[in-house]
Amino acid sequence: MTTHNKGFVSLYISLLTLILVFNGCEDPGSVGSGFINEPSIVTDTLTLDSTSNENFIGYTGNFSLFSIGSYSDDLFGDIGAVGLLKPVRTVDLADSIDIVGDNFSMKLEIQLDSLNTYGDTLSTSEFSIYEITEVWRGNAIKTDSDVAYNTASPIGSFTIGQEKNIIVDLDESWKDKYYPYFSSTEVDADSTYRYEFHGLAIVPENNTNKISFVSSSASQFLILSPDETDTVSVSLNNWAYLLDRSGSTSAAETTSLHTTLEQTMEVDLPLQTLKEEYSNKNILNARLLMYENSDGLSNSLAANHDRPGINLFNIHLGTEFDEAYEYQLTQPEFNAFRDSVDTGKFYSDITLFLNNVFYSTEDTDEIHVGIGSLSGVIRSTQLYNGNATEDFRPKLIISYIVNE
Amino acid sequence: MNNLKLRTYFTSIFVLLFILSSNTFAQSDESSISKSGSFYSLFGIGFPVETNTSRELSMGISGISLDNSQSNGLHNPALWGTNAFSTASTGFSFSKILSKDNTAESKNTALQAGYLQVTFPIYREKLGISASMYPVTRSNYRFFSTSSLLNEQNETVNYASDAYGTGGINKFELGFGWSINKYISIGYAPSLVFLSQNNSRELFFDDGSFTTNVIDSRITGSEFSHKFGLLTSIPTIFSSNDRLSFGATAILPVEIDTDESILSTRQVNNLVREVTLDDNISGGAKLPLELNSGFTYYPSNFFNVSLEGKFQQWGDTDSNLNTSNETFELSDRYKLGLGTEYHAYRNNSDSFFSNFRYNAGVAYDSGHLKTDQENINTLWFSAGLGIISPFSNSTIDLSARYGLRGTTANDLIQERIWSFNISVNLTELMFFRPKLN
Numbered sequence: 001m002t003t004h005n006k007g008f009v010s011l012y013i014s015l016l017t018l019i020l021v022f023n024g025c026e027d028p029g030s031v032g033s034g035f036i037n038e039p040s041i042v043t044d045t046l047t048l049d050s051t052s053n054e055n056f057i058g059y060t061g062n063f064s065l066f067s068i069g070s071y072s073d074d075l076f077g078d079i080g081a082v083g084l085l086k087p088v089r090t091v092d093l094a095d096s097i098d099i100v101g102d103n104f105s106m107k108l109e110i111q112l113d114s115l116n117t118y119g120d121t122l123s124t125s126e127f128s129i130y131e132i133t134e135v136w137r138g139n140a141i142k143t144d145s146d147v148a149y150n151t152a153s154p155i156g157s158f159t160i161g162q163e164k165n166i167i168v169d170l171d172e173s174w175k176d177k178y179y180p181y182f183s184s185t186e187v188d189a190d191s192t193y194r195y196e197f198h199g200l201a202i203v204p205e206n207n208t209n210k211i212s213f214v215s216s217s218a219s220q221f222l223i224l225s226p227d228e229t230d231t232v233s234v235s236l237n238n239w240a241y242l243l244d245r246s247g248s249t250s251a252a253e254t255t256s257l258h259t260t261l262e263q264t265m266e267v268d269l270p271l272q273t274l275k276e277e278y279s280n281k282n283i284l285n286a287r288l289l290m291y292e293n294s295d296g297l298s299n300s301l302a303a304n305h306d307r308p309g310i311n312l313f314n315i316h317l318g319t320e321f322d323e324a325y326e327y328q329l330t331q332p333e334f335n336a337f338r339d340s341v342d343t344g345k346f347y348s349d350i351t352l353f354l355n356n357v358f359y360s361t362e363d364t365d366e367i368h369v370g371i372g373s374l375s376g377v378i379r380s381t382q383l384y385n386g387n388a389t390e391d392f393r394p395k396l397i398i399s400y401i402v403n404e
Numbered sequence: 405m406n407n408l409k410l411r412t413y414f415t416s417i418f419v420l421l422f423i424l425s426s427n428t429f430a431q432s433d434e435s436s437i438s439k440s441g442s443f444y445s446l447f448g449i450g451f452p453v454e455t456n457t458s459r460e461l462s463m464g465i466s467g468i469s470l471d472n473s474q475s476n477g478l479h480n481p482a483l484w485g486t487n488a489f490s491t492a493s494t495g496f497s498f499s500k501i502l503s504k505d506n507t508a509e510s511k512n513t514a515l516q517a518g519y520l521q522v523t524f525p526i527y528r529e530k531l532g533i534s535a536s537m538y539p540v541t542r543s544n545y546r547f548f549s550t551s552s553l554l555n556e557q558n559e560t561v562n563y564a565s566d567a568y569g570t571g572g573i574n575k576f577e578l579g580f581g582w583s584i585n586k587y588i589s590i591g592y593a594p595s596l597v598f599l600s601q602n603n604s605r606e607l608f609f610d611d612g613s614f615t616t617n618v619i620d621s622r623i624t625g626s627e628f629s630h631k632f633g634l635l636t637s638i639p640t641i642f643s644s645n646d647r648l649s650f651g652a653t654a655i656l657p658v659e660i661d662t663d664e665s666i667l668s669t670r671q672v673n674n675l676v677r678e679v680t681l682d683d684n685i686s687g688g689a690k691l692p693l694e695l696n697s698g699f700t701y702y703p704s705n706f707f708n709v710s711l712e713g714k715f716q717q718w719g720d721t722d723s724n725l726n727t728s729n730e731t732f733e734l735s736d737r738y739k740l741g742l743g744t745e746y747h748a749y750r751n752n753s754d755s756f757f758s759n760f761r762y763n764a765g766v767a768y769d770s771g772h773l774k775t776d777q778e779n780i781n782t783l784w785f786s787a788g789l790g791i792i793s794p795f796s797n798s799t800i801d802l803s804a805r806y807g808l809r810g811t812t813a814n815d816l817i818q819e820r821i822w823s824f825n826i827s828v829n830l831t832e833l834m835f836f837r838p839k840l841n
Binding site for chain 1: 443547551553554556561567605607615617666668671672673679682731
């Protein structure tokens with residue numbers, strides 16, 4: 001390489017090194033930021049006056065829990081819940097178990113939900129167990145369903161005090177009816193069982209003043225050997241509860257909400273106004289605020305009485321399909337959560353909904369507020385609606401950025 | 405021939421790496437690295453850009469009087485009439501801007517393409533045309549800060565703000581130069597001026613109920629501009645082989661009707677997309693009258709010295725864009741540059757250092773912004789190197805500049821600027837020979 005070329009190589013290497021050295025990442029820092037407009041948040045609160053009550057017939061079967069008992073709630077009426085349950089047909093009896101033919105007895109083990117009781121928590125409730133006399137299916141049982149049972153011949157009875165696990169002896173006559181099905185090897189045994197064997201109804205007695213919630217997975221039928229040394233568990237095939245509610249009172253300014261959807265609240269949104277006034281704003285979020293009738297709820301409960309709590313609502317945007325199914329069992333578009341500080345308020349962030357309204361084709365102007373439930377626990381609450389005083393009506397709170 | 409191959413090889417690698425480096429930064433996220441420059445580009449339609457070849461930058465001048473028939477120049481259309489060769493040139497710049505005020509410091513870097521120009525002599529050294537594209541102003545500020553505000557429940561919400569600007573005014577220019585005789589040349593260059601400027605801000609909150617907020621203001625507009633140039637050359641002033649060239653240009657003011665759109669990023673139908681919050685906000689921006697004049701004295705074939713001045717009547721312009729600020733106002737801008745060149749490569753020496761052209765200069769720029777107390781002026785010191793192809797008139801010019809802009813007095817901002825530029829000027833060897841002659 002000539003001296004000239006060596007010189008050029010050195011020059012290029014030096015220049016490349018210079019570029020690399022100065023190509024460091026930048027550190028913009030805050031210098032100059034004082035000269036740009038500081039952002040600030042403007043919050044507009046829109047009162048939503050237009051609300052209405054809606055009524056649907058909710059589902060009560062095949063949830064993780066089912067209700068049994070009765071309670072007279074000053075706010076939400078006289079509530080009766082009759083539990084329905086049916087054992088599976090196929091029972092796996094191991095050879096080691098000392099059960100031959102129908103030489104066994106049956107019991108029902110009831111496991112109650114340890115968290116929730118609705119009503120007089122210190123009371124003792126009494127129940128009778130009857131044989132159901134007609135076909136029913138857990139998934140089809142709704143709040144208006146009626147399933148007949150034979151009250152002439154109780155299969156068993158029990159009481160619920162403070163305990164959470166109860167084992168009830170079942171009458172041998174019912175065991176004798178069940179035995180042919182679970183021991184059947186006929187090809188149509190399942191079908192026959194489905195249509196001919198109907199299970200049991202757990203019916204509260206008149207003096208019962210609380211509703212308990214039975215775990216469908218932890219409750220079971222038991223098959224016991226004559227000396228009760230061997231036990232075989234028989235899980236539930238179908239379960240549900242029949243709901244009877246009467247005398248529910250609701251003032252004009254409040255709307256009662258139930259997990260069983262007997263009442264929900266529809267809130268109408270002023271979409272056109274929102275589009276005109278806010279589609280060009282730099283929105284940070286939009287929240288729906290609803291007020292619970294906290295005083296009414298607490299004042300209507302006697303000492304030692306309790307209602308299963310509610311910490312969130314489901315908000316749906318409407319549906320063309322089975323409204324009860326959609327509102328109760330499907331994932332809502334939004335949830336409203338109880339404020340951790342001001343516990344009478346429920347907030348729902350509906351920013352995404354407004355984005356769809358402003359910048360897409362969403363034109364739903366009504367939202368449906370309810371308490372969906374997949375648990376089977378009867379829960380109720382009251383919200384102030386559009387007839388309430390200004391302070392307690394539902395609100396839409398829109399926060400947006402402006403540059404000062 | 406080996407020398408030529410080696411030099412071409414290394415030159416190509418160098419240019420390629422430089423461009424690749426530029427592309428790398430261009431592909432990076434807009435708000436991340438190496439996209440920002442001067443704080444003062446925040447205001448109006450951005451900060452005026454010195455779009456010059458590295459040779460001109462290293463001399464601190466605009467080059468309107470730098471009479472050289474072997475290379476081109478952007479700013480004086482009259483020069484194009486004196487061209488002997490077809491040329492194509494482009495330039496890149498890399499700037500590191502160290503800013504500080506009374507409380508903080510920041511470091512910004514900007515790597516960006518400068519200009520692109522081709523010239524053709526229709527009649528050799530008589531009539532030439534030029535087509536070029538180059539920036540006139542640039543908005544490339546970026547601030548990152550943290551602060552807090554109050555939500556509707558009067559709770560403090562902390563946030564981090566990343567504000568940045570991109571774009572500015574560009575020109576697409578077509579023009580011609582006519583050498584009336586060996587003493588006088590004139591030129592005219594109409595151009596399409598188009599404004600495309602983005603001002604963005606991203607806010608990051610520590611409150612989970614607020615998602616990241618992104619807002620973009622996009623300003624567009626276009627108008628036609630007119631530039632006129634004059635070049636005179638006076639030989640044998642003090643000796644038999646010296647000469648003096650005088651150049652002057654005038655660019656008429658341009659008023660641009662602007663449209664502004666406010667956009668943001670929103671989650672719509674489960675997709676994050678850009679939405680328009682406001683559209684077709686009408687406004688106006690103005691580029692000022694610009695006058696340049698200067699002379700270059702050539703005492704010999706090896707040495708020349710230039711003195712050039714620029715006047716831009718920014719004080720007569722205003723814009724109703726939302727980038728104005730009460731602290732700063734536009735003011736007339738004056739720039740004076742003094743530079744010199746030494747053409748060592750004409751020595752025919754075997755020394756390595758005789759392969760180059762050396763440049764140096766100093767410039768004072770009063771700036772186009774002022775406050776009540778201060779002008780935001782800039783003092784530039786510059787030096788450069790020209791690598792001349794021994795087999796053609798193609799050159800690679802390198803320049804390094806150091807600038808001091810603004811002040812920390814009165815809570816203002818001082819910037820120390822390191823700027824490196826490279827321009828490549830390809831003439832007939834790598835382009836094509838003029839055939840009309």
